[in-house]
Amino acid sequence: MLAVHGLTRQYGELRAVDNVTFEVPAGKMIGFVGGNGAGKTTTMRMIMGVLAPTAGEVSWEGRPASPGDRTRFGYMPEERGLYPKQPVLDQLTYLGRLHGMTQRAAHGRAKELLERFGLGERLKEKVEKLSLGNQQRAQIIASVLGDPVALILDEPFSGLDPAAVDQMADLLREHTSTGVPVLFSSHQLELVDRLCDGIVVLHKGKVVAQGTSEELRGNAPLRYVLSLTGDAGWVRGVPGIRVLDLDGGTVDLEPDSEEVAQRLLAEAVTRGGVREFTRVRPSLSEIYREVAAA
Amino acid sequence: MSTNTSLKPETSVETGAVTAAESAAKSPWALVALRELQVKLTDRNFLLGTGVTILLVGAVFALQGFLLGGGPPSFKVAVTDTAATTVLTQAEQDLQASDPEASVDVVEVADTAAAEALLTDEEVHGALLPAGDGWELVTNGETDSQMLSVITDAVRTTALQQNAEAAGTSLDALTVGTTVETRDLSGGDEQSRFVAWIAGFAMAMLFYMAAIMFGMAIANSVVEEKQSRIVEILAAAIPVRALLTGKVVGNTVLAFGQMALLGAVALVGLTFTDYDQYLSMLTEAFLWYIPFFVLGFLALACVWAAAGAMASRTEDLQSTTMPLTMVLVVVFIVGLSLDGAAKVIGSFVPVLSTILMPMRLLDGSAQWWEAVLALGITAAFCLLTIGAGTRLYRRSLLQTSGRVSLKAAWSGGE
Numbered sequence: 001m002l003a004v005h006g007l008t009r010q011y012g013e014l015r016a017v018d019n020v021t022f023e024v025p026a027g028k029m030i031g032f033v034g035g036n037g038a039g040k041t042t043t044m045r046m047i048m049g050v051l052a053p054t055a056g057e058v059s060w061e062g063r064p065a066s067p068g069d070r071t072r073f074g075y076m077p078e079e080r081g082l083y084p085k086q087p088v089l090d091q092l093t094y095l096g097r098l099h100g101m102t103q104r105a106a107h108g109r110a111k112e113l114l115e116r117f118g119l120g121e122r123l124k125e126k127v128e129k130l131s132l133g134n135q136q137r138a139q140i141i142a143s144v145l146g147d148p149v150a151l152i153l154d155e156p157f158s159g160l161d162p163a164a165v166d167q168m169a170d171l172l173r174e175h176t177s178t179g180v181p182v183l184f185s186s187h188q189l190e191l192v193d194r195l196c197d198g199i200v201v202l203h204k205g206k207v208v209a210q211g212t213s214e215e216l217r218g219n220a221p222l223r224y225v226l227s228l229t230g231d232a233g234w235v236r237g238v239p240g241i242r243v244l245d246l247d248g249g250t251v252d253l254e255p256d257s258e259e260v261a262q263r264l265l266a267e268a269v270t271r272g273g274v275r276e277f278t279r280v281r282p283s284l285s286e287i288y289r290e291v292a293a294a
Numbered sequence: 295m296s297t298n299t300s301l302k303p304e305t306s307v308e309t310g311a312v313t314a315a316e317s318a319a320k321s322p323w324a325l326v327a328l329r330e331l332q333v334k335l336t337d338r339n340f341l342l343g344t345g346v347t348i349l350l351v352g353a354v355f356a357l358q359g360f361l362l363g364g365g366p367p368s369f370k371v372a373v374t375d376t377a378a379t380t381v382l383t384q385a386e387q388d389l390q391a392s393d394p395e396a397s398v399d400v401v402e403v404a405d406t407a408a409a410e411a412l413l414t415d416e417e418v419h420g421a422l423l424p425a426g427d428g429w430e431l432v433t434n435g436e437t438d439s440q441m442l443s444v445i446t447d448a449v450r451t452t453a454l455q456q457n458a459e460a461a462g463t464s465l466d467a468l469t470v471g472t473t474v475e476t477r478d479l480s481g482g483d484e485q486s487r488f489v490a491w492i493a494g495f496a497m498a499m500l501f502y503m504a505a506i507m508f509g510m511a512i513a514n515s516v517v518e519e520k521q522s523r524i525v526e527i528l529a530a531a532i533p534v535r536a537l538l539t540g541k542v543v544g545n546t547v548l549a550f551g552q553m554a555l556l557g558a559v560a561l562v563g564l565t566f567t568d569y570d571q572y573l574s575m576l577t578e579a580f581l582w583y584i585p586f587f588v589l590g591f592l593a594l595a596c597v598w599a600a601a602g603a604m605a606s607r608t609e610d611l612q613s614t615t616m617p618l619t620m621v622l623v624v625v626f627i628v629g630l631s632l633d634g635a636a637k638v639i640g641s642f643v644p645v646l647s648t649i650l651m652p653m654r655l656l657d658g659s660a661q662w663w664e665a666v667l668a669l670g671i672t673a674a675f676c677l678l679t680i681g682a683g684t685r686l687y688r689r690s691l692l693q694t695s696g697r698v699s700l701k702a703a704w705s706g707g708e
Contacts, residue, residue, distance in 0.1 A: 048530040050692060067533060075530040081523030086333075097325050098531040142527060 001025050002047070002065075002150050002181045006056035009042050016042045018205040019056070024150070024181040029172060031192035032185040033288060034202035040185040041078045043202070044154050047183070048075050060150070071099060074148030076156050080139050084128035088138050089114060091127065092145060099146025106145070113141040117167060136160055140168055144175065151175055153184040157191055169195055193284040201291050209291040216287050223280040224261055226251050229273035238264055249275070322532035326540020327547070330515060334548055344552055348559050355563025366395035369441045372409040372421040373400055381422060381429070385448035398444075420445075487657065489572050494653035495630065496560070497583050500553055501648050502626040505591055506619060508549040509598040512541055513615050516602030516687070525691060534688050542595040549591050554584070575656070582665055583652040589672040590648030594618060596683025603690040604698040614697065625649065642668045644675035 002024040009017040017039040024030045032040050045051035047058050049070045060069045083091050089110055096106025114123055117137040119130075127135060136159055143153060151172070157165055172182050172195065186192050192199060193213055201209040209216055226232065228249040235251045236243050240260035245252040255261040268274050282290075334340050367389060373379055382398050389396035401418055403409050409421035413434040419441060421432040429449050431442065455465045519525040528537055557580050564573055601614040622645075629649035632640045641650035641660065647668040654660035690698040 045526075045692075050526060050529045071531060073530070075527065077523075077526035077530070079523045079526060083518070083524055084522055094325070094329060095527065095531065098322055098528065146531075 001061065002183065003059045004043070004047060004056065005059065007043060007046055007053050007058070008055040009039075009046060009051065010054040016205055017046070017053075020202070020205070020207050021056075022200045022207060022210055024183045026181050027176050027179045028197040029176050029182045029184070029195055031196035031199045032183055032202065033187075033189060033192055033199060033284075034185075035292065037204075038202040039205040040202055041154055044075075044152050044183070044185065045077075047152050048073060048077075050077075069149075072146065072149045074143045074146065074151045074153075076139060076143040076153040078154040082127045082135070082138060082142065085126055087124045088119065088127050088130065089123040092138065092141055095142050096145045099148075101146055109145060109147075110141065113145070114138070117141060117164075132159070133161055133164065137164060137167075140171065144171060148175070149180060151180060151182040151184070153182070155186060156184050157186055157188055165191070189283070189285040189288060199284070201288060203292045209287070213284060213287075216284075216291075217282060220282045220287060220290075221254050222258065222261065223252070223254050223282070224264075225276065225278045225280055226253065226264070226268060226274070227276035228268060228271075229275060230271070234271070235264070238267070252280075323536040323539040323543065326532075326537055327544035328540075330541055330544025331548065333515075334511070334544075344555070348556060351556055351559050352563055355560070355566055358563075358567040358569075366393050366397070367440055368397045368399070369420065369438070370399045370401060370418040371441075371445075372403050372412050372418045374403060374405055374409060374423060377424065378422040378429070381445070381448050381452045384452050385444045388447060388451075389444055486572065486575075489569055489576075490653075490656040493576055493579065494649075494656050497580075497587075497652050498626060498629055498649040500556060501587055501590060502622060504549045504553055504587070505594060505622050508545045508591065509594055509618060509622075510611075510615065511548075512545045512595060512598040513602030513605070513611055514608070515541055515545075516599050516691075517605045517608055517611055520603070520605070520691070521607050529692065534691060535684065538596065538599055538684060538687050541599055542592070546588065546591055546595060550584075550588055553587055557583075579652055579656045582655050583648075585669055586648040586651055586665075586672070589669060589676060590645050593644055593672060593676045593679050594621075596680045596687065598683075600683045600686035600690070600703070603687045604700070604703055606693070606697060610697045621645070629653075642671055644672040647672055 003022070005021050007017055007020040008015065020039070020043055022030070032044075034040050042051065046053045047065075049058075049065070049067060058065045060066075082088070086094075089107070092110035092114070093103065093106045096110055097103060099106075101109065111120075111123065114120060117140070119134060119137060122130065122134070127138065130138065140156065143151065143156075153172075156168060156172075160168060169191075172184070176182055176197075196213070198212050199210065199216060200207055223244075226235065228251075230249060232246060232249050232251040235241060235253065236246070238260075240256040241264060242254045242256075243251055244254060253264075255264065265274070265277050268277070371378075371382055373382065379400050379402070382400050386396070386398040389398065401412065403412065406421075406423055409418075409423060410432065412418045413421055413432060416434065419433070419438060422445065423430045423432060431437075431445055451465070454468065458465045458468050519528060561573065561577055561580065564570055564576065598615070598618060601618055602611065605611045605614045625646050626649065629640065629646055632650065637650055637654065638659075640646045641654050641664070643650075651660060651665050651668045655665060686700075686703045690703040
């Protein structure tokens, strides 16, 4: 398990990361969300040890993470690139060796992953000759090359086409299924919602919310949409119901409780045709906006 | 680097991973150094440049050999009687006094016609034939002036000797008081001073060129990693110190290799010229030069890396490496122009000593212990610059936006 305790980074007057504490349990995928400048990249750099924390610590398997541990973490930095003038296979082999693999193992693994990502024909091509999308794929391979024990990925999905997003998602699931903890940051909240077991929301350097998306939603108020064949104006008069929006036969509402909602539905049925009665689950972006605004 | 070796791996999978991490943690710098070598040694421009330089150095010596020397003087002369043989033996002795490898070969023939036949066939360079009271030197076409003068002298000496004996005295008695000895206050003779100066200049030039070329290569290799943004992946995979060590070691090996290759070509080339009598003196000086070259290069290597780290694009390199280029230009010019006490003092100043101490060893004005002392001072200076260079490198490596000022790099956090 990867964990950070009280991680803090001060840049002059600015406290970019402020007392951040969270865990990435083994085999779990944790989404790291927050606006630009929230401190995600700084936190990830401190986890990888490329940036020294002002305070706090990163722990791996219950003890402070050593440089040796970190050599075995897979990392995709926000600012990323490869040697433009070196053939892609050679270069990935080199990166694998830096992570402690033998020449043979690194070469084999790099080739296997390149083939899997549809780059089997371009092994000897220089990176600068690859399309942007293919460079991204090579970048992904670089981060998972050394059989990482943990994955720290800064915006791994940005710039990927839908096919590559699916390939990436599969790759991440493969890693979590073998017990590797994965932390990735993203602005694509739907994707985070779809993939992640848990979410950490960072705002102005502080963790403002964390948990599973269910847990985060649990705090959100109950909300329904009711759509009738006739006019829905009468709903305004029902006690215990707060109408958020009313448009002809459709009403967006917040009941005080589940019982109030059920009574409303029963009344609607007796009054005439009900087209739709749907529990509205707030999207992650709505939750995010709410916690970020708080 | 602190891989926890006391930690007992629990499963076989774990064992493999820990071993792998350990081996990477042990020598990632070696992987970086190997990559530096590989990139340079497969760079066509670098290979071409080195090849052309070696060819040029070889050509200089080949030309020297062909035009000026052509090996030791060696003449083949036909004779018809033993008196001529005596003269030629004397001529050979005279020649060997200045060049031990010189030779005069005697070919004995029956008569003048046979001698002339050999000349026509260009089998011999000349024929020494009796003519009246004296001698006749017959040649075919151009007469070698050295052959003419040495044989003329030998004829005179032989004749004088015989005449002296006939008069009841000896040649030594006749020539007593006719010798002129020379004494040069500067110590060595003109030629050896010239050779020492040329060799010193060549070594200074070689250091200057290599320091700039491979120093720039270090800075370039650092900024390339920053510009392409791969640096953060590297810094996360291995310690920044290992990355720096690998670059410095790789380029030092390259600089040393190129220097050794050029030095070897020059020394081998020397054996084909008239200057081969200086071979042992030059070889000794060159062996002293090697540690001065390596330490002089190392003294600046980490600073070159720092200059590379302070730039964020190749375009910035010119300004961040300017102080280093200036230092080397000044060292080169000052090194060549210093004289007297200033030269002695300069030969102990780090980097400057790489140029001046080999020169002083060449002209014989420095003792071996002075060279060792100068090397010690440079080694101590290296520790300083490596420390400072590493600090600047570490603190500016991950600043990928714009140039980093010296002040910011020095005081910035990691």
